[in-house]
Amino acid sequence: MVTDFDNGDSFIHVLPVDIESASLSIIEAELPHPLDPVLAPIVKRVVHATADFDYVDNLVFSEGAVGQALDALRRRAVIVTDTMMAQAGVNKPALAALGVQTRCFMADPATARAALANGTTRAAAAMERACGLPDPVVFAIGNAPTALVSLCRLIGEGRLSPALVIGAPVGFVNVVPAKELIMAAGVPYIVCRGRKGGSAVAAAVVNALLYLLTRPTDDPPPGLGPVQP
Amino acid sequence: MVTDFDNGDSFIHVLPVDIESASLSIIEAELPHPLDPVLAPIVKRVVHATADFDYVDNLVFSEGAVGQALDALRRRAVIVTDTMMAQAGVNKPALAALGVQTRCFMADPATARAALANGTTRAAAAMERACGLPDPVVFAIGNAPTALVSLCRLIGEGRLSPALVIGAPVGFVNVVPAKELIMAAGVPYIVCRGRKGGSAVAAAVVNALLYLLTRPTDDPPPGLGPVQP
Numbered sequence A, B: 001m002v003t004d005f006d007n008g009d010s011f012i013h014v015l016p017v018d019i020e021s022a023s024l025s026i027i028e029a030e031l032p033h034p035l036d037p038v039l040a041p042i043v044k045r046v047v048h049a050t051a052d053f054d055y056v057d058n059l060v061f062s063e064g065a066v067g068q069a070l071d072a073l074r075r076r077a078v079i080v081t082d083t084m085m086a087q088a089g090v091n092k093p094a095l096a097a098l099g100v101q102t103r104c105f106m107a108d109p110a111t112a113r114a115a116l117a118n119g120t121t122r123a124a125a126a127m128e129r130a131c132g133l134p135d136p137v138v139f140a141i142g143n144a145p146t147a148l149v150s151l152c153r154l155i156g157e158g159r160l161s162p163a164l165v166i167g168a169p170v171g172f173v174n175v176v177p178a179k180e181l182i183m184a185a186g187v188p189y190i191v192c193r194g195r196k197g198g199s200a201v202a203a204a205v206v207n208a209l210l211y212l213l214t215r216p217t218d219d220p221p222p223g224l225g226p227v228q229p
Helices: A016-030 A040-050 A065-074 A084-089 A092-098 A109-118 A122-132 A145-156 A175-183 A199-214 B016-030 B040-050 B065-074 B084-089 B092-098 B109-118 B122-132 B145-156 B175-183 B199-214
Strands: A059-061 A078-081 A101-104 A137-141 A164-167 A189-192 B059-061 B078-081 B101-104 B137-141 B164-167 B189-192
Touching: A016 A040, A040 A059, A040 A199, A065 A137, A065 A164, A065 A189, A065 A199, A078 A084, A078 A122, A078 A199, A084 A101, A084 A199, A084 B084, A084 B199, A092 A199, A109 A122, A122 A137, A122 A145, A137 A145, A137 A199, A145 A164, A145 A175, A164 A175, A164 A199, A175 A189, A199 B084, A199 B199, B016 B040, B040 B059, B040 B199, B065 B137, B065 B164, B065 B189, B065 B199, B078 B084, B078 B122, B078 B199, B084 B101, B084 B199, B092 B199, B109 B122, B122 B137, B122 B145, B137 B145, B137 B199, B145 B164, B145 B175, B164 B175, B164 B199, B175 B189
Parallel strands: A078 A101, A078 A137, A137 A164, A164 A189, B078 B101, B078 B137, B137 B164, B164 B189
Antiparallel strands: A059 A189, B059 B189
């Protein structure tokens, strides 16, 4: 149980436009160890969204996941979220700049009916709905472990081939094994292992990827630069 | 840096409808110390949303805050959020059951214009917009410390008299002092001290309050029971 009450007891003067870069500088200075430069923008963005340095070590990436994700986004991947909250957290100007759209099937009455009929969660039923989307599809899961389990089944059945699965459900029941399961499914992943996560984490990972393509000042590593105008 | 990989390595069978109560039972069992029964539903709901037991001690409540908040919600308080994400995270059936509405002025072009004109953040400008709302108003701030600073100024000027301020911005720049400032503003508050917080935390506090009024099974403490049908 660590609190930060000793840190920043008084206000510092930072222009609104500079708050984000000042935050990222503080994060950089407090990192417990150096980061892989390809992964660093994603890790730092999640720490920025949570103020929780646990994510420095909880976040794990399949080999080449960041490059594959950026390729998919350049090809205007659809981003499917498991909550309206994660969808709301994705940066709209960055989506517009790339011509990328988000979808969330959770609030759709057809999803609720399918879940009831099959005795499953709405999140699991919502993943089934995504089978109708054209590739590439990026999944950003910030709430329901059952969504990850459903994705694993659909991948195993050959009905889905995600360009990336962001596995960041939060919670106490079946969250840990669901994350381990998706990491063994043979698809590109970015997962925060353990119980922690949430819609804000899933959205932060998506935003970090979008910013690598839309914000030249983010100093992306070689080969992962912004889209040329 | 604590990870929970040793916990829950295999799936347990829980029906979808029982996942939430199973989660709350695990939280109850792992609490570092007993909670005030009036505050417990809010604290446990935030831990549920974050899987982070830091909130057991980070969450602080002004005297009588929960009762005052429930009174305001019974009187159909408007809930003003500082992010679309927090607004998306508030439980819609619970809102409907109580006839309570949420508002977020962040995406409104008039808010952006006011922020630019005044050299402030959109979040600060969004709080100004809330001065036109009829009482009671509950503020749920999960992102911008400048929203809390703006609220303090508007309260000091007598232009706002919030029924409750939920102060849960997350971050590294001015977040800690902004939370301390709102705790000294003389209005009912629920604040998570320190750097941590976020839209999910703000929404979890709102939902916990809504559920105290709408879910008879939540076993509310005496005097804070559900609305009679």
